[in-house]
Amino acid sequence: MRTTVELPPDLMRAAKARSAESGESLKTLLTRAVAAELDTHAIRRGQKARVALPLLGGSTGPRARPSNADLERALAEADVAALPSPVSSGASARPRRRRPRSR
Secondary structure: OOOOOOOOHHHHHHHHHHHHHHOOOHHHHHHHHHHHHHHHHHHHOOOOOOOOOOOOOOOOOOOOOOOHHHHHHHHHHHHHHHOOOOOOOOOOOOOOOOOOOOO
């Protein structure tokens, strides 16, 4: 769907720079930003957000007993895997780890 939105020049420059750094289109960056804001607002209003948890073992196999650290590590690895490939800038950037949200 097409729409027109007026953004302050500084914000537009920053958005264009961020999209170029990440190698994604401006449309993709803005779509993600709006979706993230709407998800955050829904969480603040008390609606439950969907979270995809990694599958650990099967119903017929040995019972898995993951610790909180195991779950945190698995979720962080899934977050890193979902990130777009960084544009090569010569600098090695460490992936950021997400902390679980407190409710």
